[in-house]
Amino acid sequence: MSYSYIDSDILLEPLLAQINASTTLLLDTEFIRVSTYFPKLGLLQLHLNSIDYLIDPLAIKTINLLWDSIFSAQKEFVFHSCKEDLDVLQVCAHQLPERVFDTQVAAAFLGYGASLGYAGLVEQICGVTLAKDQTLTDWLARPLTEAQKLYAAKDVSYLQSLYDHLSKQLDFTGKKAWFDEEMSALLCSKKQPIIDDELYREISGAWQLYPSELAVLRELAKWRYQTALAEDKPQNFVLREEILAELSRKRPETERELAQIDISSQQKNRYGSAIIQCIQKGMSCEVASQPTRIQRMIDFPHYKHDFKQIKQRVEVVAKEHNLPIELLGSRKLINQYLLWSYENKKLEVALPKLMSGWRNQLLKLE
Template identity: 80%
Template structure:
């Protein structure tokens, strides 16, 4: 198997016209996101005109010309398991595709499994074994070995065949419309802005806190998110979730009191002033602006019974339509629906996914 390694502007230049004129782009990315908030792109793989291209973004100066070519038209982007690849594109190119075909999601609609990996899907559809022996590669290290390059190239080698086969099978089974709807929803979700003042609701243990404590947690969660972005570190590298909850309960007023909480010595030294300011701001929040206590879904009366009833309906519909239960109605989606109903179908609560589109047609809730 051969591939073309693009590690200079001279090699990239003739490829740009091919990219710009392509109606479909078959892509993958290799990146590192271990100790940073944002993913760091190490390699961009592209299958184009029967050739596998490995584009080295660390060696190319005119990287913006590459992004301009990739996003020059409303073309279809084909990935396998695209959510993290879309994150990479959002960060590096500051853009998202207008249309996406995710072969993993397509395979799920066709009964291959809920989250089948690329190698597993290639083996089932193409009857080819793809080695996964380079998964722990540091894609920012140079030089890349021949084995690493070959591994990366194979991640796009079979995308064209998978796309052709799966799109045809979606048409044959009458599921193309369902799939397209799911892809649209995926892209819309990626475009939704984070609301910093609402991040406290996602903190583990937030449901145990009283409104006055939640007012403090709201400030701390917002500060942690903004600090993670500005310092390009994972949020738990700033302060762990359980520490935020502990700080919201104890509400230390001095560095001495802060040292008596679960915060690490290094974090206290670096962030003490900012943390104490957040706590003070939260404590000064007027009572009428305190968040309401967070209700756990399992604390509602009849939750277990209601969940079981919906789950049974999902299982029957999934079996009848050769769909994974996780795709049609996961626990998260069922809980979203039940919370919506318990809250009186309030417009303040996001309308559940299973009450609209293809899921609603199958479940009729």
């Protein structure tokens, strides 16, 4: 197996014209996201005109020319399990594709399983067994070994075969429109901005807090997120979720009171003043502006019965159409539907996924 390693602007230049001319790009990314908030791109793999290209973003000075070529015209981007790859493109290229074909999602629609890995799909469709010996590679380290380069190249070598096979099967089974809708929804979700005033709702244990405590948690969660962005570190590296909940309950207002909270001295020295300011701001929030208590799904009357009924409906329809239950109606989607039916049915809010598009076409819920 051969590949072309692009680690200079001179080598990249002739490839740009081919990328510009292509209407379909078969891509993969290798990145590191262990101690940072934003992914760090270590390698971009591209299968084009029967050649596997490994493009080294750390060695190329004119990387913006590459992004301009990749996002020129209306191209279809083909990935396997593309959510994190899209994150990488958002960070590095500051753009997202207009059209995406995710071979993992396509395979799910065709009965291969909810989240079959690339190697498993290649083995089933192409009859080729791929090694998984470089999964712990530091893709930012240089030089890359020959084994690492071969591993990376194989991640795009079979995308064309997967794409061709799955595209035909989606057309043959009449599921292409469903798949296209799912891809559009995925891209739309990636374009939605994060509402930092709502982040507190996702904090573990938030449902246990009273409105006055939630007002503090709202400020702390917003501050933590903004700090993670500014310092490029995971949010839990700033402060762990359970610490946010504890701070919201105890609400220390001085450094001495803050010293009683189980966080490192380094975090107290670095963030102590900001934490206290958030707590004071939350405590000064007027009652009318405090968040309402978060109600758990389990606390709604008849929730268990209703969930069971919807789940059974999902299971029957999924079997009829050879779909994974997780794709048609996961627990999260069922809960989204039930919350809408309990609280928002009469309000002008967006319909839950089970009540719109191809899922509504199959499930016919009311």
